[in-house]
Amino acid sequence: xxxxxxPEKLLSVFKGAxxxxxxxxxxxxxxxxxxxVQYSRxxxxxxxxxxxxxxxKGFTADLNKGETSFHLKKPFAQEEDSAMYYCALSGRGSNxxxxxxxxxxxxxxx
Amino acid sequence: xxxxxxxxxxxxxKEGQNxxxxxxxxxxxxxxxxxxxxxxxxxxxIYYSQIVNDFQKGDIAEGYSVxxxxxxxxxxxxxSAQKNPTAFYLCxxxxxxxxxxxxxxxxxxxxxx
Numbered sequence: 001x002x003x004x005x006x007p008e009k010l011l012s013v014f015k016g017a018x019x020x021x022x023x024x025x026x027x028x029x030x031x032x033x034x035x036x037v038q039y040s041r042x043x044x045x046x047x048x049x050x051x052x053x054x055x056x057k058g059f060t061a062d063l064n065k066g067e068t069s070f071h072l073k074k075p076f077a078q079e080e081d082s083a084m085y086y087c088a089l090s091g092r093g094s095n096x097x098x099x100x101x102x103x104x105x106x107x108x109x110x
Numbered sequence: 111x112x113x114x115x116x117x118x119x120x121x122x123x124k125e126g127q128n129x130x131x132x133x134x135x136x137x138x139x140x141x142x143x144x145x146x147x148x149x150x151x152x153x154x155x156i157y158y159s160q161i162v163n164d165f166q167k168g169d170i171a172e173g174y175s176v177x178x179x180x181x182x183x184x185x186x187x188x189x190s191a192q193k194n195p196t197a198f199y200l201c202x203x204x205x206x207x208x209x210x211x212x213x214x215x216x217x218x219x220x221x222x223x
Contacts, residue, residue, distance in 0.1 A: 009150065032209050044153075044200065044214040051209045086152060088212075096141050096160055096206045097168070102152030 002027045004089050006101035013077050014109050021072040021104045023061075023087030033070040034088040035061055036100070044086070047072075057081070077108045113137065116201050116215035123188075123195075123222050131186045131218045133201035139213070141206030142184035146170060147198045147217070156199075159184055160206050188220060195222045 003026040013019050025031060033050040048056045050063040050070060061072045070087060087101040114135040123129045133142065141160050145153040145168075155168030159178040173192025178184055184203075188195045198219050204212040 006152070034211075036212075043216060044202075046211045049209055049211070096204075097155065097158060097166070098143060098202075098204070098212055099155060099169075100145070100153035102150065 004101035019077040036086045038084040135203040139203035143202040145200045
């Protein structure tokens with residue numbers, strides 16, 4: 001079974017502070033991991049994927065297979081980062097089932 | 111205007127009635143998904159489909175049914191067997207290949223009274 005766990009429902013930080021949104025996963029094979037974001041009144045959209053090793057809007061995420069984690073980090077949070085963040089997992093090959101965590105609501109205070 | 115469209119945005123039904131939610135995409139995507147979004151529950155997968163005439167149950171398929179007769183369409187029927195049908199429903203599509211991005215619709219809020 002594949003499972004994604006986001007332990008924090010809510011996370012509140014001040015502008016300029018570092019932020020880390022936690023994500024742990026359970027999957028028997030080689031996973032593909034993603035972070036999706038939903039800003040207020042907007043559609044859910046892709047933020048980044050682990051295979052790309054990219055930084056999007058200052059966010060990065062590293063896949064740690066030993067700890068089965070894919071935490072999302074940003075060194076200096078901005079108010080516009082306030083949104084709902086979802087970690088997601090799919091398998092490779094023929095397993096295209098896309099599973100999401102429960103999400104973390106990030107609030108960045110001025 | 112390319113994308114994925116869900117209709118209607120709001121839907122009201124009486125208890126005991128079946129209701130069908132529409133999801134259409136013109137992105138030429140093979141894979142399509144239906145999720146249910148409830149507060150504190152995140153996105154829970156109802157059904158998904160990789161190809162026309164094929165679909166798989168997700169984690170909470172009971173009380174729901176789908177069809178995939180056309181590549182661009184993946185309607186979801188909420189049957190009277192679904193015990194808590196009032197929810198926000200999201201449809202998504204992707205190419206279905208490795209590390210592919212899923213594109214989401216605007217969602218349909220179903221209220222059963």
